[in-house]
Amino acid sequence: MLVNYLRLLLLPFSLVYAMAVTLRKKLYDWGIMRSVSFDLPVICVGNLAVGGSGKTPTTEYLVRLLSDYKIAILSRGYGRKTKGFIMADHNATAETIGDEPLQYYQKFKQVTVAVCEDRVAGVRQLQNNHDIIILDDAFQHRAIKAGFNILLFEFRKLGTLQFLLPAGNLRDVFSSRKRADVFLVTKSPVPLLHVAQQASVNELQPNADQPVLHSYLKYGDLIHLYRNERQTLESVKNFEIFLLTGIANPDPLIEELEKYAASIKHEKFPDHYAFKNDDLKQFKSAFMGSNKKDKIIITTEKDSKRLRATGFKDLLVDLPIYYLPIEVELFEEDKITFDELILNYVKSNRRNR
Template sequence: MRFLLYLFSLIYSLVIWMKNLFFDLGILSSKEYSVPIICIGNITAGGTGKTPHTEYLLYLLCDKKTAVLSRGYNRKKKGLVWVDVNSKPENVGDEPLQIKQKFPDTIVVVSGNRRKGIEEILKKHPETEVILMDDGFQHRWIKAGMNILLNNYENTIYSDSLLPLGRLRESKKAISRANIIITTKCPKMTPPEKTGINNQLNIDAYQNSFFSSIIYNNWKPISTSEKISTNEKYHITLVTSVANADNLKLHLDENRHIVNHLSFPDHHNFTKTDIENILSEYYSTTSDKNIILSTEKDKVKLTNFKAKFNGIKLFFIPINIKIDREQEFNNLITDYVANHKRNR
């Protein structure tokens, strides 16, 4: 079996190499636009933290008319869709809906055709000052003015293999296309440890490397107005459909909560049967400190079943991103946007 995976990986690598070669030689062309475009992407398939880093940029650029363009992974409705706060997650994708609900004044569009997505944004909203392209690093049909590449500390680019043998979408050489590399989900690190990662990534003089970590915030209610203190110890039915919830599980364990984790595939759209199973697990514990806790991404999907959770303590845990040398990173972003203002 491993031999077959290796063989398919070689075939896949050849196809990706040819595609990138054609772009590098100009046989395939990347289109530039007059508006600043920042791409937040990865080489590893899933789990690097694109959405919280996109949200970080939205907070940073809150004084700009910003649009977010995403593919809308695992959505049922195809083509270009304008995301509304009341959109259904199965039609637009869970992460674009999360962003829209969190930043309702931000334009959010999902489109598999990124060129069409950008052109429709600029046509309908000519006042747009910057576009954030979520998960577009491999989409070379568009030439982003700034490419931010995310490298998961727990599953680094340099320790992985190409699909399907590993989780890499393309060769490690693609790191050279990035302006900024952020190693994400980091624990506390010493300067020598950071230097070691930078050496493995082969950071060049024109590139900037940063490290980010996850900050877990106070739980927020989904189906109740009740607020609870996270200083108390709870019996938690943890519901997640993310690439990897190990850090969240560890965070809850370290705070001495009793956790029963119900893990679903990444971007999973919950069914009535799923909800019944979640509730069955919840009711199997008689503790008066019994709650259901989910991620913010899962919150937008569980809200569809709000009536099912009537009278139940259902919460989600928001997160933020902390970037080392934060001001230096912020300056790189704001300077790029300021120096590439759109000519109308």
């Protein structure tokens, strides 16, 4: 509650930020600042808020949908300690390219993964050898003009009062949504009632050519951090769960785990947090100090990339530590619409069409 009051004190700074964002938006809209287009399909996955909307699993959905094409994913690489254009290879780590790009690289061997702060420069490096480029989190990067913009909105945040940075979590003004080609509402409840779907449309007020589609999260099996071991969530029913996260919004994950857990002890760190030895020693000490016989450590797939960093294995390797993968899935009718939109855009904009 104190944090919320402190954020309200920052509202004047949010007004200054809003003026700066709006001016920049107008300069691009008027053509005073130029956007660069490319002659191949460029799909942008973005949102208006800071983190937590489901960009990573949505990007992975696109990779699976477009598996017949040669794809490059271009990201800024948040959390990395490097600069400039870097293409992921077998030496890549979360420190060199960021945790999300590392996840893409390790999961999709047929896909090129690269990072670059300058998206225009990054696409220029990739365009000649690929059929499609997916821009991960580049909706605000107006220097590049994507051919197709997917804008994500988290279901539970719709209808709530949100402020621009630094008082809130919005990094762009709500009117910017009009640049998107499709609105994808993420982390929707299952089943999704028609009245809830209509509420999303009412809140987003789309143009006639902006479909509002809904998706939900699908959880996989738990995968051991170091060993080739899997187990279902059902197998840890009534376990004590020690949850370790460094993501923007762990709430949906907690809700899923509450279906199975006797208790959840959550150690929460900021998004893209660089774990330190002392953090993990304290966490391990809390785990070892529990008298519960049936207990397990669970983290996210994104966090697993940073937890596998050199130096942590000796601390964690003997523990029952697993990560929980997630996928995005769309409701049946929305899936048909979304897939057709993407596939038709790509087919219509291929260089060899």
